[in-house]
Amino acid sequence: MPHPWLRAGLLHLGVLGALLSAPGHAQSQSPAAAPTTILFVGNSFFHGRYEPAFSYNAATITVEKVGQQKIGPWGGIPAIFKTLTEQAGLRYDVHFECINGESLKMHYDSARAIIGQPRWNTVVLQEHSLWPLPARRSGRPEVFRDYATRLEQVVHKANPQARLYFYQTWARADQTYAPDKAYSGLPIDSMTLDLHRGYYLAARQNGHFAGVAPAGDAWLRAMRAGVAVRNPFAPEAGQLNLWGEDNYHPSQWGAYLNACVLLAEITGYDPRRLGAQEAAAAALGITPAQAVSLQRIAAEQVLAARPGAFTPGAAAKSAPKSSPRQVKLKAAAPGK
Template sequence: MIGRFQWWSLTALASMVATPVAAESILFVGNSFTFGAHSPVMRYRPDLVRDLNREGIGGVPALFKTFAEEAGQDWQVSLETAGGRDLAYHYEQKRKEIDRRWDVVVLQGYSTLDAQRPGDPTRHAEAAGLLTAMLRRANPRVRVELMSTWSRADLTYRTASPWRGRPIAAMADDLAAANAYAVRRYPEISGTIPVGQAWNRAWAERVADPNPYDGTAFGQVDLWTWDQYHASAAGYYLEALVVFGTITGFDVRRLGEQEKAGIDLGLEPRLIGRLESIAHAEVTAVRP
C-alpha cells in the first residue's frame, strides 16, 4: 500500500515529468556585426533561429543556438537585424517586430556609435535606454545586454576617424566605455558583453594579427574579413563565444576543439580551442 506522503511524491513527480520547462527566449537586435556580413556565418543554419525580418539569416544567433544545443541548454533564439543601422533605427522602425516578451535581449549598435558623430555615445545610449524601457514594459524581468564591438582596422590605419593613428585596441576600449556610460545613465540595462575586449586579448596573446595591412603573421589569424571592417568567420566565432559565455555563464572551453559550428565554418581545431580560452578569460575577467 502506498502511504499518503509516498502518493503525493509520486503525483508531484509525475506532474513535473508531464510539464516540460519552457525554453528561455533570447532576441538579438543589431546590424551586420550580428548577422555576420561578408562571411559564411551569415547563412549558417538559419533553420535554428527565427529571423523576425524573414531574410533567412542565421548569423551569430545561429552559432549561439548551436553552442546551446551542445551545452544541453534549451533556448528559443530570434533575431532582428538591419545592415548599417544603429539602435535608434530599431526603436523607431522595428518596434512592431521586437516589442514583445523576451527573457534576454542582446543589443548591438553602430560600429562607431553615431554615423554622423563618430565616437559620440549620446544617440547610442539614448536609444539603448528607450529600447530597454519598452522591453521592460513587456517583461519587467527582462535581461538586456549591450554588446561592445571591435576596433575597425580601416578606421585605425587608413581612413580619417577619431581612431586613426591610435593603438588598435583604442577603438574597442572607447566603445566599451560608451556602453558603460549607457548602463550608468540607464541602470535598467543589465550589463555589457565584452566582444571588443576579447578581440584585444586575442591580439595581446598573439592569437590574432592586429594589422591586416602588413600581412598576417605566421601562426596567427585575421579577425577581420576582406574590408578590414567586418569580421572574418574567426572573428564572428569569437563574438558568439563571448556572447554565449556572458549570457549563460557556461565555460565555453568545455565545447572543445571539435565544437560543431567551428568545424562547420572550417576553423582549425587548435584555433577553436584558443578562441574558446580567450572568450572564457574575457568573460570571467575582473573589471574595475
Template sequence: MNRQIAWPCLLAAALGLAVPARATPEAGPAQTVLFVGNSFTFGALSPVRAYRPELVTDLNGEGIGGVPALVAMFAKDAGLPWRISLETAPGEDLQFHYDKRRARLAGRWDVVILQGYSTLSKAHPGDPSEHVAAAVRLAAMVKRENPAARIDLVTTWSRADQTYRPGGHWYGKPITAMAGDIAAANALAIRTDAEIEGAIPVGQAWNRAMDEGVADPNPYDGVAFGQLNLWTTDQYHASAYGYYLEALVIFGTVSGRDPRTLGAAEQAGFELGFSPDIVATIERVAAEELLASGRIPAKVIKADRAAP
C-alpha cells in the same frame, strides 16, 4: 545629452575592463533570446551570415542565421532549450530599430542583446550620446513587456580601417582604442539606466586575442604566420574567426558557462572549417576575457574546467 562628456575619464574606466554588470543568472528552462543589431550581428561578408538559419527565427524573414545561429548551436550542444530570434538591419544604429522596427520587437523576451553602430554615431564618430539614448529607449520598451527581462549591450571591436587609414576617427591610436571607446559608451549606458544588465565584452576579447599573439593586430601589413585575422577583406567587418569569438563571448555571458566546456570538437566550429586547435584557442580567449571582465565568476570557470 550634452556631447561634452568627461570622455577621458570614461575611457580610462573602460580600459580597466571593469564594465559594471550584475550577476549572471543560470539559464532557465525555456529562455527566449532576442538579438537586435546590424551587420556585426548577422555576420556580413562571411559564411556566418548563412549559417544554420533553421536554428533561429529571423523576424525580418531574410533567412539570416548569423551570430545568433552560432549561439543557438552552442546552446543546443550545451542542452539549453533557448528559442533565439534576431532583428537586424545593415549599417543601422539602435535608434533605427526603435523608430522603424519596434512592432517586430514586440513580445515578452527573457534576454535581449543590443548591438549598436560600430562608431557609436554616424554623424559624430566616437560620441556616445545617441547610442546611450537609444539603448535606454529600447530597454524601457522591453521592460514594459517583461519587467524581469535581462538586457545586455554588445561591446563591439576596433575597426582596422578606422585605425590604420587616414581619415579614420581612431587613426594613429592603438588598435585597442576604438573598442575601449565602445566599452566606455556601454558603461555610460549601464550607469544611466539600471534596467540594462551589463556589457558583453566582445571588443575586449578581440583586444586580448591580439595582445596574446593569437590574432594579428594589423592586417594592412600582412597577417603573421600562425596568427588569425579577425577581420574580413574590408578590414571592418569580422572574419568567420572574429564572429565565432563574438558568439562564444555572448554565449558565455548569457549562459554563465565557460565556453571551453563546448570542447575543441564543437559542431559550429567544425562546420565552419576550423581545426580543433583553433576552436580550443578561441574558446580559451573568450573564457579568459569573460573572467577578466567579471561576466563569469572565477568559481564557475574552476568548476566547469574540473567537470569530467
C-alpha cells in the same frame, strides 16, 4: 604596445570600473523546461558579411522582418550562439531583428512593435559600430545612450523580468590603419577602449541592464595574446584574422569568438567546456586548435569582468524575481 596615456587609462578602468551586471541563466536546464526566448537586435555586425558565417545554420533561428525590408539567409553569430547552447545542454529559441547599417534609434523608430513583446526572456542590443564612440571620433554617444534606454524601457514595460545585454562591438581596422579616418595613427587599442567606455557607461547610467557581452574587448585580448593579428594589412604568420575582407565585419574566426563571448556572458556557461571537437567551429572551417584558443580568450575576458561568471548556481541565484534592479560589477579593462 599601447601609448603611455592608454596604459594609464586601462589601469584606471580596471580599478574604478564598477558597473552593473549579473551572471546569466543557469548552466543547465531540465529537458522539460521551456526554452529561453532570446532576441538579438542589431545590424550586420551580428550576421556578418562573409561566408561561411553569413548563412551558417540560418534555418535554426527566426528572423523578425521589419516592414518591407529584404532579408537574406542570415545565420551568423545568433545561429552560432544557437549551436553552442545546444551542445551546452541549454534550450534557447533564437530570434534576430536586423536593420543593416543602422543604429538603435532606427530600431526604436521602426521595430518597436517587435522589440516590445512580452515573449522575450532575453534581449541583446547592438549599436552602430561608431555611435558609442566619443563625438570627436565620429560617435554619437548621447543619442546611443538615449535610445538604448528607450529600448530598455520598451522591453521592460512588456516583460519586467526580461534580461537585457549590450553586445560590445570591436575596433575597425578600416578606421585605424587607413588614412584620414577616426583613429588613423593610433593603436587598435584606442578604438577598443573607447567602445568599452561607451557601452559600459551606457549600462551603468541606465542601471537596468544585466550585463555587457565584451566581444570587442575579447578581440583585443586575442591580439595581445598573439592569437589574432593586430593589423590585417600586415598580417603575421600563424595568427588569425578576426576581420573579414573589408577589415570591418567579422571573419568566421571573429564571429566564432563573438558567439563564445555571448554564450559565456548570457548563459554563464564556460565556453572552454565545448572543447576541440565543437560542431560550429568544424562547420565554419575553424581547426580544433583554433577553436580551443578562441574559447579560452572568450572565457578569460568574461572572467576578467566577472570572476564568478561560471560559478555553479551563481547564475540561477541572480535571475530577477521582479523588476530589474541595479547590480554592480567590476568591469575589466579591455583585453586585460
